[in-house]
Amino acid sequence: MTSEPVHVPQAVFGGxxxxxxxxxxxxxxxxRGHTRGLVGESQPDNRYRLYCDRCDVAIVEMAVDR
Ligand SMILES: [Zn+2]
Structure with a gap:
């Protein structure tokens, strides 16, 4: 993805x-109605993507602010 990630405060992440x-x-x-999952890792940069299994695309990229 080329778009800028959405910044998410650590305290909000996962709530x-x-x-x-x-x-x-x-x-x-x-x-809507598609199977979606969160993929990513805290290392090295705390970036996550919401991934749509059906469309095989990343819906949004997130940067979790620590
Ligand atoms: Zn989809």
Missing amino acids: DEFWRRLDRLADERGH
């Missing part, structure tokens, strides 16, 4: 509001 926002974003981008 209820975090998932609500991700679900809404994915729905808005045309992935």
Whole structure:
């Protein structure tokens, strides 16, 4: 992906509001009802992507601020 990642505060990452926002974003981008998963690692840069299994694309990239 070439777009800038969405910055997510560490305290928000993984919480209820975090998932609500991700679900809404994915729905808005045309992935309603698709199987989606979060992929990424804390090392080296704390970047994560919400990945759509059905479309085989990253829906959004996130940078978690520590
Ligand atoms: Zn999809």
